[in-house]
Amino acid sequence: MEFSISSGSPEKQRSACVVVGVFEPRKLSVAGEIIDHVSGRYLSELIRRGDMEGKLGSTLLVPRVPGILADRVLLVGLGKERDFRENEYQKAVAGAVRTLNETGAFDASIFLTDLPVKKRELRWRIRIAVMAARAALYRFDLMKSKHDDVRRPLRKLTFSVSRRGELADGELALKQGLAIAEGTNLAKTLGNLPANVCTPGYLAQQAAELATSHQLKLEVLERADMEKLGMGAFLSVARGAQEPPKFIVLEYRRGAQSGKPVVLIGKGITFDTGGISLKPAADMDEMKFDMSGAASVLGTVKAVAELELPIDLVALIPTTENMPGSMATRPGDVVTTLSGQTVEILNTDAEGRLILCDALTYAERFDPDCVVDIATLTGACVIALGDVACGLMANDEGLAKELIAAGSMAHDRAWQLPLWDDYHEQLKSNFADMANVGGRGAGPITAACFLSKFAGKHRWAHLDIAGVAWRGGKEKGSTGRPVPLLTHFLLDRAGVL
Numbered sequence: 001m002e003f004s005i006s007s008g009s010p011e012k013q014r015s016a017c018v019v020v021g022v023f024e025p026r027k028l029s030v031a032g033e034i035i036d037h038v039s040g041r042y043l044s045e046l047i048r049r050g051d052m053e054g055k056l057g058s059t060l061l062v063p064r065v066p067g068i069l070a071d072r073v074l075l076v077g078l079g080k081e082r083d084f085r086e087n088e089y090q091k092a093v094a095g096a097v098r099t100l101n102e103t104g105a106f107d108a109s110i111f112l113t114d115l116p117v118k119k120r121e122l123r124w125r126i127r128i129a130v131m132a133a134r135a136a137l138y139r140f141d142l143m144k145s146k147h148d149d150v151r152r153p154l155r156k157l158t159f160s161v162s163r164r165g166e167l168a169d170g171e172l173a174l175k176q177g178l179a180i181a182e183g184t185n186l187a188k189t190l191g192n193l194p195a196n197v198c199t200p201g202y203l204a205q206q207a208a209e210l211a212t213s214h215q216l217k218l219e220v221l222e223r224a225d226m227e228k229l230g231m232g233a234f235l236s237v238a239r240g241a242q243e244p245p246k247f248i249v250l251e252y253r254r255g256a257q258s259g260k261p262v263v264l265i266g267k268g269i270t271f272d273t274g275g276i277s278l279k280p281a282a283d284m285d286e287m288k289f290d291m292s293g294a295a296s297v298l299g300t301v302k303a304v305a306e307l308e309l310p311i312d313l314v315a316l317i318p319t320t321e322n323m324p325g326s327m328a329t330r331p332g333d334v335v336t337t338l339s340g341q342t343v344e345i346l347n348t349d350a351e352g353r354l355i356l357c358d359a360l361t362y363a364e365r366f367d368p369d370c371v372v373d374i375a376t377l378t379g380a381c382v383i384a385l386g387d388v389a390c391g392l393m394a395n396d397e398g399l400a401k402e403l404i405a406a407g408s409m410a411h412d413r414a415w416q417l418p419l420w421d422d423y424h425e426q427l428k429s430n431f432a433d434m435a436n437v438g439g440r441g442a443g444p445i446t447a448a449c450f451l452s453k454f455a456g457k458h459r460w461a462h463l464d465i466a467g468v469a470w471r472g473g474k475e476k477g478s479t480g481r482p483v484p485l486l487t488h489f490l491l492d493r494a495g496v497l
């Protein structure tokens, strides 16, 4: 699919379809008004007859509108004008693109990017529209023997800006939106692939492909390397797995001055059975998504590399399966982490923090500006925040604020939970420096407390994405979140947001 920006007026578009909005009840958007005017009130007549009320998500394809150059007009319902905000904007664009993809149009000019979204400037509207459009067109059929290959003619989408003076801004935002969508799609596909395909080795291969295509430095540590280093926590999770674990280190270095990188750490459990603390059978298939943190880190690196952002970024991905078996870690086992601290493993299903803690220690060798880990860490976070926001915990308020702002900007939101000392009580162990679980209360927080003991002195934040990384049920599939949040965070740091 080709995307472009244009400042032409709606009645002069020579495309197969012009897309304009209708607010509820029955009020055309500015571009809609222009077409209505040149067509002798053709659109308002339709609307007056009740063919399009303006309900959010509804669409009406109108062929042969007089007085315009395009073959048809697609009316898109926007809901009530005073309720029109980020969610509604995103839904309107996605709905339009989905309908276009089914109509047989070859190309379309979309006049939704000039709609007013409170406090959101043009670059935001273009970036989000491009991301929403790409998301609406995403399909995952890699594992089907017959691809859902109904031939779709839609080839080209053009987004409008109101004035020629806005073209440059529009182009920049288009490029950013496309890169973020590209990164998000990579994360989605890695998430959607089954665990018998998307193994730790497969993730390492994906990292290698990124390294080759974008000239990044790559190192992949094998089990023996990790033993030498003393990553006892990570290895305790990998013990039950036949599939070789990997520790992926991917470096993107384009920063101008300091060389202090942002380090992103992604949880890469390619399948989480729970280990000896075995999970119940229902919906266990969804534990193939337990590498979504890793996938989002790879997706973010891809977006950043494609945009050639002038920053230093290091990606660390500890990746393994969490399997039961005669060699697997037992509840009660005590292991020594890379940091030297010991952990009593009371529940082998709390494995995410065990692989992340060694990665956090490993991150120190890069003398990071800050470290952000991303993990499908706790079911309790799903209970707390659902699929709307991911959980955010940090040892630095400035970093937390940056991430919250990036999430809001990307419409990929994070919500902060407290990391007070009081919660550390719950991790006390009679047999080691700490236990790996903290009981029933405050699950996401005690998990973060555990991680904080390995964050060292640098600024660190943790994103618990258990609720947002994938959807279950009929629409089961990876969302690619939080690639948009992470990329916005880095765009902002690069000064190009």
Ligand code: BES
Pocket (backbone or CB within 6 Å): 272, 274, 290, 347, 349, 350, 351, 352, 376, 377, 378, 379, 380, 382, 437, 438, 443, 466, 467
């Ligand atoms: N990967 C899971 C977390 C998870 C569970 C994410 C369900 C999404 C849906 C994680 O490894 C896990 O099993 N966490 C345990 C921690 C507990 C044993 C303290 C959990 O949440 O039950």
Ligand code: MN
Pocket (backbone or CB within 6 Å): 272, 274, 322, 348, 349, 350, 351, 352
């Ligand atoms: Mn688990």
Ligand code: ZN
Pocket (backbone or CB within 6 Å): 269, 272, 290, 349, 351, 352, 376, 377
């Ligand atoms: Zn897990």
